[in-house]
Amino acid sequence: MRKYRDKIIKYSIICLCALIILLLSYFRVFEIFELQTIDWRFQLRPTFNKSQKINPDIVIIEISNYDIERIGSWPFERLFHANLIEALKLAGAKMVIFDVLFTEPSTFDSQLINATASYGNVYYPYSFIIDYTKRGEITADCREGVIIKKLKEVSAGSGHINIIPDIDGKYRKIPLYIKDKDEYYPQLSLSAVKDYFEVKDEEVIFDKGNFIKLSNKVTIPINSRNEIIINYIDKWGGVYKHYSFVDILDAYCYSDSLEAMGEQVVDLKDLEDKVCYVALTATGLFDMHPAPVGERYPGVGAHLNLFNSITTNQYIIRVERWINLLILVGLSCVIVALGKHSIYKGLFLNVIAIAGLVIVSFALFIYLGLWIDLFYPVTFSVFLYLGMTFYGLIVEMHRSEVLEKELEVARRIQESFLPMDPIKIEGFDIAANMNAAKQVGGDLYQFVILPNDEFGIMIADVSGKGIPAALFMVRIVTEFKAWSTDVAKPDEVLARLNNELQKGSKTGLFVTVSYPVINIKTKEVILSDGGHLPLMHYRAKEDEIVEERPTKGMPLGLIPNAEFNEKKFTLASGDALVFYTDGVSEARNLKKEEYGFQRIKDVTKANHQKDAAGILEALKKDVAEFSGKAPQHDDITIIVLKVK
Helix, strand or coil: CCCHHHHHHHHHHHHHHHHHHHHHCCCCHHHHHHHHHHHHHHHHHHCCCCCCCCCCCCCEEEEEEHHHHHHHHCCCCCCHHHHHHHHHHHHCCCCECCCCCCCCCCCCCCHHHHHHHHHHCCEEEEECCCCCCCCCCCCCCCECCCCCCCHHHHHEEEEEEECCECCCCEEEEEECCEEEEEEEEEEHHHHHHHHHCCCCCCHEEEEEECCCEEEEEEEECCCCCCCEEECCCCCCCCCCCCEEEEHHHHHHHHHHHHHCCCCCCCCCHCCCCEEEEEEEEECCCCCEEEECCCCEEEEHHHHHHHHHHHHHCCCCCECHHHHHHHHHHHHHHHHHHHCCCHHHHHHHHHHHHHHHHHHHHHHHHHCCEEECCCCCHHHHHHHHHHHHHHHHHHHHHHHHHHHHHHHHHHHHHHHHHHCCCCCCCEEEEEEEEEEEECCCCCCEEEEEEEEEEEEEEEEECCCHHHHHHHHHHHHHHHHHHHHHHHCCCCCCHHHHHHHHHHHCCCCCCCEEEEEEEEEECCEEEEEEEEEEECCCEEEECCCCEECCCCCCCCCCCCCCCCCCCCCECCCCCCCCEEEEHHHHHHHHHHCECCHHHHHHHHHHCCCCCCHHHHHHHHHHHHHHHHCCCCCCCCCCEEEEEEEE
């Protein structure tokens, strides 16, 4: 029961964590970071996609620093605005949209009202006081800057110019309708675009939170707050045609005299059938907002881009939340699946997967106007991969601890197969030492007492290291003990041992062996060798080192019925034999230099007056000093026999 209870708790925790992760995505908890990623997409789009449609009918008539200097001060007398309307009417402009609030009665209102009534295609703005922190549908309690009553009556239409900032203060969305009490008020550009397409009021279908349909001509997508994402084409200044307010008035009032003076005059014919936005852009006098394409972007630019977006049918569509959830789940599954690979391959594949999502998200936005969430899936995927990697490391550390304990047991078992102490032979001094490169190794040695006052010393080196070599070593020790006591001649021992090891061998391992048999009384040595390194024989009488090795012998376990021969020589008082494995001769320092045979000879000769243990310690010390901080790469075994 406890087993099932633990599983229930485990899977319940996993499900709870998954639910929390999905809820964080669904409720867009990290929205402020996601907004930064959409800004990057806006900024990159002009570089990769230059085919964004621009409605050529849209122009902006700016009231800039130049215009204010020419006229004298702001606000202008409304006679100037009336004259502008007359000029645009004469030019044949399609419509005039003011992004300038006319809030209170003033001098020359009658002229502005008459010009508006005469033209008929003029649109005026108003603005609401809105609590921007309020969630849900955007509503207002009262209007600020309401158009004077008579001006509104004679205009073609009106609309609000409110833009709702996102949580980071940037302006990315415009509400197309704002609710005041029980009535919905349209956005200024929406009022104008309705007439641009010659759609009657009764043909407008407003499906709150879903879309706005202008007859069968245009369908505008909106979100639950009746907002549309502003499709900023590029940075301010280079997209739409700009005209000076004063230059148009000059062309209307003084074109003949200015031309006579050689002054360049705006050709009013260029404004025929144009949608003319009139806006204040003078420094310090107009509303500059941070936008995705720039930190200082005029509010009228948002209205221009909105009009362009609707009339060219180019929208930014943010995909439904459930689609983002599917993307998150899919990417998570990919990350989990890739986690089965090695750490480096898994890292590479995960980087490819995450980079693929980034590239796809940018491509969908740049070429199709689709906005899929990027920050949360990428961030979660990175942390998921790091978490899986960390968990894998913890599991691996636990396995390593278990393996360390098992290897420690294996080391003790291996040591039990090797002699605890060298044998005591009258007239001889023997010392031995083995240091494995890992917890267990492939070096081995044995001492054997034989009939007829003889004894043998076997040293061997199994190919490879670690557990496979250690297991093969156990088999060798077992077989050697069996054959060395039954067969007197060392070459026959190696021949039979070779055949036994070769039978049924599927590991590909082999072993090199050196096996001398020594007569205690005569000091005669009969040496057989199976591909091992030569014995170093210090001859005290000649004070020299010679290498002792038979002429024939190959590693054991490779081929059946291999031949081995013997070499005979005699030891004298003061002589020493040094047995060793290639962990000594091939020991390396940080420069990758090998210890070599000559150093073994030099150290042995320099310490020949010491006992067997002294010579062995001198060799160990010299190998350690030579290697320095370089890691030990192979097992090291040394046996020293000295004749008293």
